[in-house]
Amino acid sequence: MAHQKREGSSTDDDCASKRLKGSDTASETGCNVEASVSQEIDAEATRTCQRESEAPSNKCVSDGKSAVDSNVSGEQKMVLTAVEAxxxxxxxxxxxxxxxxxVLPNAGAEYPGSLRCAHFAIFDGHGGRLAADYAQKHLHQNVIAAGLPRELMDVKAAKKAIIEGFRRTDESLLQESTKRNWQDGATAVCVWILGQMVVVANAGDAKAVLARSISTDGEGVVDETKSQLKAIVLTREHKAIFPQERSRIQKAGGSVGSNGRLQGRIEVSRAFGDRQFKKVGLISTPDVHSFELTKKDHFIILGCxxxxxxxxxSDAVEFVQNQLKETSSASLAVRRLVKEAVRERRCKDNCTAVLIVFKH
Structure with a gap:
């Protein structure tokens, strides 16, 4: 399948220009992101997420919105019926x-199993796009090969496979980088939906945000006219300036400059590729969280x-909620989100978003 991208800056919301991905290079991204998870979000994440360390790999990218029927074991409560992304x-x-x-709503198509498997990811390249392209093509298949559950859900096995898939992807990328003299790298934020379980993995400063209802009626049935959505950050940023990351870097023989960057050059402390920094503390190991979907969970935004x-x-969740109320289309909502970021809010960096909408 071709690896295609949709432009968020189209002047027509109903039409988006697409192009095959190239291999050109550019300068390292320089925009700062917001601070990592707040105490309130941490408390919520502690209740709903289980944290570990790495994420998956895949090579296919869908073209346009897709929906996948639920295929949940009879022992599980049938809550999620489809995913639109x-x-x-x-x-x-x-x-x-x-x-x-x-965007792979049916990520198990090439690897049949009774368990629903969907995969979504953003790889944010810096210093070029070769590492991002490589991770896009190989991460999911490496995670599957490492043992991602395809029959019965096993959270520990899923996290272990994701972590191993990240490791294998980075290892093979570094070998390729050495042969071809690639210097660039890429951060990652990834989501796997396995049955009713969502597993989120990230390395670097890309984020995943969950929109969850805080107003319900009866047994989790949301009253759309009264519902308010809470934004829950599902990821933790990895920057060299953060104490835990700085300590690890220094133990590995690296340093964090006065500008807060690893060796004074890159802001993130975890990424694929960047072979020149791997011996001084840069790692590809992700944080991994998991939670079980309920009817309160409406959508997830992945963003670079x-x-x-x-x-x-919260701003992004509110914007997407309003777009979904107006259009009922994940495709239009995510395009308008990116268009708003670039045209109205003057985003100076590359801007990419994936929207995953849960149909209950």
Missing amino acids: DAAEDKGCRHTMEDAWV DGLWGVFGP
Whole structure:
């Protein structure tokens, strides 16, 4: 399947220009993102998420919105019936687009199993797009090969497979980088939906935000006329300036400059590729969280740091909620989100978003 991208800056919301991804390079991204998870979000995440460390890999990208029927074991409560998802991108003020994304509502098509498997990801490249393209093509298949559950849900097995898939992807990317003299890298935020379970993995500063109802009626049945959605950040940023990351970098023999960057050069402390920094503390190991979907969970927004540089989590959730009320279309909602970020809010970086809408 071709790896295609949808432009978020189209002047017509109903039409989006698409192009095959190239291999051009550009300068490292320079935008700062918002601070990591707040105490309130941490408390929520502690109740709903289980954290570990790595994420998956896949090579296919869907073209347009897709829906996948639920195939949940009879022992599980039938809550989620379908997933609708799409992506949008805009290069912003950059000369080139260095992001890559994956939208696979049926990620198990090539690896049959009774368990629903969907995969979504954004890979935010810096110093070029080669690492992002490589992760886009290989991460999911490496996660599947590492043992992602396809029959019965096993959270520990899923997290272990994701972590191993990240490791294998980075290892093979570094070998390729050495042979071809690639210097670039890419952060990642990824989601797998396995049955009723959502597993989120991230390495770097891209974010995943969940929109969850805080107003319900009866047994979790949401009254859409009264419902308010709470934004829950599902990921933790990895920047060299953060104490835990700085300590690890220093133990590995690296340093964090006065500008808060690893070796004074890159802001993130975890990423695929960047082979010149791997010996001084840069790692590809992701944080991994999991939670079980309920009827309160409406959608997840994945975004590169360019998106979150101009949108706060609650702001983005409110914007998408309004778009979904108006259009009932994940495709239109995500395109308008990126268009708002670039045209109205003046995002200066590449801007990419994936919207995953849960149909209950």
